[in-house]
Amino acid sequence: MPSRLSDAFKAHPVQLYPKHQDFNSLQELPDSYKWTQLDEYPSCESFSSESVPLIDLTDPNALTLVGHACKTWGVFQVTNHGIPTKLLDDIESVSRCLFSLPQQQKLKAARSPDGVSGYGLARISSFFPKLMWSEGFTIVGSPLEHFRQLWPQEYSKFCDIIEEYEKEMKKLAGRLMWLILGSLGICNEDIKWAGPKGEFQGASAALQLNSYPACPDPDQAMGLAAHTDSTLLTILHQNNTSGLQVLREGTGWVTVDPVQGALVVNIGDLLHILSNGLYPSVLHRAMVNRTRYRLSMAYLYGPPDSVQISPLSKLLGPSHPPLYRPVTWNEYLGTKAKHFNKALSCVRLCVPLNGLVDVNDHNRVQVG
Ligand SMILES: C=C1C[C@]23C[C@@]1(O)CC[C@H]2[C@@]12CCC[C@@](C)(C(=O)O1)[C@H]2[C@@H]3C(=O)O
Numbered sequence: 001m002p003s004r005l006s007d008a009f010k011a012h013p014v015q016l017y018p019k020h021q022d023f024n025s026l027q028e029l030p031d032s033y034k035w036t037q038l039d040e041y042p043s044c045e046s047f048s049s050e051s052v053p054l055i056d057l058t059d060p061n062a063l064t065l066v067g068h069a070c071k072t073w074g075v076f077q078v079t080n081h082g083i084p085t086k087l088l089d090d091i092e093s094v095s096r097c098l099f100s101l102p103q104q105q106k107l108k109a110a111r112s113p114d115g116v117s118g119y120g121l122a123r124i125s126s127f128f129p130k131l132m133w134s135e136g137f138t139i140v141g142s143p144l145e146h147f148r149q150l151w152p153q154e155y156s157k158f159c160d161i162i163e164e165y166e167k168e169m170k171k172l173a174g175r176l177m178w179l180i181l182g183s184l185g186i187c188n189e190d191i192k193w194a195g196p197k198g199e200f201q202g203a204s205a206a207l208q209l210n211s212y213p214a215c216p217d218p219d220q221a222m223g224l225a226a227h228t229d230s231t232l233l234t235i236l237h238q239n240n241t242s243g244l245q246v247l248r249e250g251t252g253w254v255t256v257d258p259v260q261g262a263l264v265v266n267i268g269d270l271l272h273i274l275s276n277g278l279y280p281s282v283l284h285r286a287m288v289n290r291t292r293y294r295l296s297m298a299y300l301y302g303p304p305d306s307v308q309i310s311p312l313s314k315l316l317g318p319s320h321p322p323l324y325r326p327v328t329w330n331e332y333l334g335t336k337a338k339h340f341n342k343a344l345s346c347v348r349l350c351v352p353l354n355g356l357v358d359v360n361d362h363n364r365v366q367v368g
């Protein structure tokens with residue numbers, strides 16, 4: 001069993017590089033990028049009353065608001081999060097510089113078929129017959145080796161920004177974890193792997209930079225196909241162009257409009273497991289735009305490599321049996337690499353319907 005995040009895909013190699021030279025040179029959408037059945041669920045207009053909760057983290061009521069957003073949406077936006085505006089601007093500039101490099105330069109930092117870090121198409125591309133209108137760059141730990149290939153002279157200033165961003169995001173992710181766990185009635189003593197100061201020092205993370213060029217036929221194209229993240233939580237910074245959509249039961253796809261300075265936080269599959277299904281890991285996707293270039297930077301946050309995630313014992317009882325078996329992040333990533341959106345059901349336990357289970361407990365999220 002691989003033990004480090006960077007080894008998670010050793011058993012599931014896939015060759016995933018963009019096959020064309022340059023998105024901008026394409027005046028028409030090639031057939032290989034034309035998705036059918038894009039309107040399986042309706043898309044909800046931005047002016048609809050249904051919008052993802054926006055939470056001010058300095059609000060004295062933040063814990064309750066976060067808990068409600070997690071339970072009802074699995075996603076929310078946060079303001080007053082403490083990440084300096086300059087750092088958000090800087091990470092956006094690094095991404096812009098990276099993706100605007102010539103294709104042959106970017107390929108010098110290509111992700112290897114069994115690797116996690118580097119340039120390429122999103123790993124989930126291998127599950128779809130059509131190509132996605134996007135490029136990605138994944139960073140786990142230091143980007144030094146790859147950035148040296150991309151910018152032989154000026155790599156260090158780009159590395160410094162990534163390091164600073166990772167450091168700040170780690171702090172924010174720890175803070176968000178406690179708000180989310182607190183909303184479930186969980187405290188420091190209940191999570192041993194949070195460490196003595198509850199700072200989640202050993203947490204693992206990946207930084208995913210996504211680039212969505214303007215597209216000649218956005219109604220038939222897909223930026224990033226619908227998926228849930230395999231994380232505990234994900235913190236997303238999007239530039240001022242909309243594209244992220246979340247699936248809301250009974251409503252359809254709801255666009256998460258960018259709010260200046262706000263960050264999007266979504267629950268991932270591992271927090272869904274930890275909460276024993278109370279908090280849903282939201283299905284989301286990225287759409288593309290006819291005239292505007294979109295960028296997003298996702299901080300994918302998970303537990304330390306050696307930790308097994310299982311439903312928190314405080315949330316269990318005779319009428320609430322554990323719904324999932326224990327898994328490490330790497331093991332779960334391997335399952336995702338093999339089974340994609342069926343990964344959660346692969347680690348779900350069969351709960352006997354013997355009267356111990358409260359089948360009328362409508363607060364539980366139905367999954368699988
Ligand atoms: C830690 C990770 C989560 C991720 C796979 C990865 O190794 C790094 C990239 C992540 C990402 C970003 C885009 C969507 C996604 C499904 C994908 O293909 O790569 C996620 C993966 C995930 O959350 O499962």
Ligand SMILES: O=C(O)CCC(=O)C(=O)O
Nearest residue numbers: 208210243244286296298
């Ligand atoms: O670009 C976006 O808005 C979504 C990105 C995303 O879902 C991811 O990187 O996991």
Ligand SMILES: [Fe+2]
Nearest residue numbers: 227228229284
């Ligand atoms: Fe995602």
